[in-house]
Amino acid sequence: MLTLLHTADWHLGAQLQGWPREAEHRKVLRALVAIAAERRVDAVIVAGDIFDSLNPSAEAQKLLYDTLKELRAALPAATIVLLAGNHDPAGRIEAPRALFDLVNVAGVGAIARKDGEIDADVHLVPLRGAGGAIEAHLLAVPYPRAADLPVLEGESEGSPVVRSVCALYGELIAAARARIGASPLVVTGHLHVAGGLESEGAERRILVGGEHAVPPDVFPPDVAYVALGHLHRPQAIGRESIRYSGSLFPLSKTEIDYRHGVSIVTIREAATMVEHVPLPRPTACLRIPPRGGMRRQDVESAFAALALDPATPADEKPFVHLTIAAEGPIVGLDAEIDAIAEKFPIRLASLTVERPQRAETEAPAPAALRLSERQPVELFCEAFALTHRAEPTAEHLTLFHSAAMEE
Incomplete structure (x- = not known):
């Protein structure tokens, strides 16, 4: 029997509107180490996007190494595998390889070849059970960068990039099977598999071309488990054994409702069982109001209703995503809301303005004229009305003409 902890998308060094998340x-990585120790896992797989930036800060790198140290202290015999994602500097994942080898950590940042063929010595990692025997192998596949993809001859339907990624996985899996035969195989991936639900605004479409997702059948049915990274929502794709573990906590407003956690995977001969284990949310992330928008004059009372302790430490103040419902001008709204937020122990993470939907019976917009046929004041009035859903006042027009005179 083999027990794995699958995690991904740590995004160390990330910020939220300038607020640090260190x-x-x-907190959440200490909880992850505690889960790994409690479950006595035989391996920990981090399926990409360990860092948030291709040039991670010294603090972000130190946090990674501190976590590896804690994992090794809690689980002296466990295998730890780090895969590069599209956010990661592949070279920095691989550079410590000589030191990683001493402590049974594998770092794979790019596809490795020897004499043109897949280097199985790099990509194939033995996974040992509690008794020390090899129970399975891990095919460690990082984010496939353009230089990693094979060039395919001839023409075919669909995205050539997706076809190249599928061909790359076919080559990798064939190389693994040539080495281990029918033994249990765990495969990793940092990419978008078709059918996966994205987080709006949080994840890049990382395969170029008209199609950006590979089909789930790129992973053959004889693969025991597929540990995926990139999508932040915990989810299975196609079958329960193809899974995104998701991010550790909400990295954007769209992720507030996710059940963030890790995947605990048990492989016993031909059977694979997967359990999603939630992680405690280290800081509250609030959407105010929960749905829709609120009037600007109600914001202060809504913040007061949170009844937060004024002595809350700076790094424990909840993140607030505020939505204002507005029909007229919103001039000065940002400054007004910032001034209100400063009175409370919160961190304003986003301010969104929600406007009423246009009625379907409204007349269509007039045909566009050439710019040379328009007066600047006409363009100003139209832009103001479009933005604020109200006509500019005499004071607005006076300020516009005054600014125009200064040009």
């Missing part, structure tokens, strides 16, 4: 990362 304190949250430290």
Whole structure:
């Protein structure tokens, strides 16, 4: 029997509207180590996007190494595998390889070849059970960068990039099977598999071309488990054994409702069982109001209703995503809301303005004229009305003409 902890998308060094997330990362990674120790896992797989930036800060790198140290202290015999994602500097994942080898950590940042063929010595990692025997192998596949993809001859339907990624996985899996035969195989991936639900605004479409997702059948049915990274929502794709573990905590407003956690995978001969284990949310992330928008004059009372302790430490203040319902001008709204937020122990993470939907019976917009046929004041009035859903006042027009005179 073999027990794995699958995690991904740590995004160490990430910020939210300028607010650092390091304190949250430290808390949640300590919880992850505790889960790994409690479940006595035989391996920990981090399926990409360990860092948030291709040039991670010294603090972000130190946090990674601190976590590896804690994992090794809690699980002296466990295998730890780090895969590069599209956010990661592949070279920095691989550079410590000589030191990683001493402590049974594998770091794979790019596809490795020897004499043109897949280097199985790099990509195939033995996974040992509690007794020390090899129970399965891990095919460690990082984010496939353009230089990693094979060039395919001839023409075919669909995205050539997707076809190249599928061909790359076919080559990798064939190389693994040539080495281990029919033994249990775990495969990793940092990419978008078709059918996966994205987080709006949080994840890049990382395969170029008209199609950006590979089909789930790129992973053959004889693969025991597929540990995926990139999508932040925990989810299975196609079958329960193809899974995104998701991110550690909400990295954007769209992720507030996710059940963030890790995947605990048990492989016993031909059977694979997967359990999603939630992680405690290190900092509250609030959407105010929960749905829709609120009037600007109600914001202060809504913040007061949270009844937060004024002595809340800075790195424990909840993140607030505020939506204002507005029909007229919103001039000065940002400054007004910032001034209100400063009175409370919160961190304003986003401010969205929600406007009423246009009625379907409204007349269509007039045909566009050439710019040379328009007066600047006409363009100003139209832009103001479009933005604020109200006509500019005499004071607005006076300010516009005054600014125009200065040009």
